[in-house]
Amino acid sequence: MSFNQLKLKNQLCHRLYMxxxxxxxxxxEPLNGLNITYTQYIVMMALWEQDKITIAELLEKTAIDGGAMTQILKKMADKRLLEIIKDEKDKRKRLVQLTKQGQALKLEAVNIPNEIGYKFESIDSEQAVKLRQLLDLVVSDLRV
Amino acid sequence: MSFNQLKLKNQLCHRLYMxxxxxxxxxxEPLNGLNITYTQYIVMMALWEQDKITIAELLEKTAIDGGAMTQILKKMADKRLLEIIKDEKDKRKRLVQLTKQGQALKLEAVNIPNEIGYKFESIDSEQAVKLRQLLDLVVSDLRV
DNA sequence: ACATATTAATTTGCATGCAAAGTATTTGCA
DNA sequence: TGCAAATACTTTGCATGCAAATTAATATGT
Structure with missing residues (x-):
């Protein structure tokens, strides 16, 4: 109930935002080399893990907004990174499938996690695990 | 160097994003009652803490994008939450000052931190402190 | 003093995130 | 069988986040 909780320096949420x-x-910058944005990179990671999945599955894996996803996939299809295929069994669904070019991009991306990782000078791997766990709690607590 | 690092479930960054x-x-939803967005709420918190500061200082405190800030302040001024005043000493600068209405909104906001806090069922205050510390490390490591 | 560099903001163009409304399809049930 | 409810997406309108270009004013060095 205290006004102190309204101070930015006390706010967990503002930290998360920053x-x-x-x-x-x-x-x-690293992704500029691959000509994709961070959100598109998330889509690529999801597809490198499991290809030819429905848009709904992609939304579930990535937690990207559905409305945005439509636009993003369209752009990525324009860039020939993937193709959007109709599901013949259920015509409401669409399958997303990487092109050869999209698959090949994985080789160029393999070092990106390290490039970013090197920047975390003051976070060791144990702390990274801890942080990941805490963030998972945040996400699950806020899940409706 | 491993492809495993490209898996979403291993990605600290994707956790942070989510x-x-x-x-x-x-x-x-809580902020809808105050008729402000989350970003505008950050601006309000900064100003409740210290009023009549320059836009540059507000940018520093909030870490909001400068380009966005111009638009946001314009909207907030339209809503009569604050006023943008010219700094007579340095005409490049502008000062942001809360209106009575903007100051009064603090009373309506005082319970919002708790409303959000209650949702974190599985995070105790010790873990929250730890999370805050780790996030601060992330921010400082990534600061240019 | 004067030209140049720096600082403070604004503007612009593009990419999302989000909620809400709209469009097909498919399911479920009476 | 037939129709309402649920699904899977798409579309739309608004609010940012970000980089880059622009404008206005002040600080600096010679």
Missing amino acids: ASNSIVRAYR | ASNSIVRAYR
């Missing part, structure tokens, strides 16, 4: 923006900004 | 989006989404 940290997330910082990360996206940090990825921008 | 957590940050979750938080902003969680604030949306």
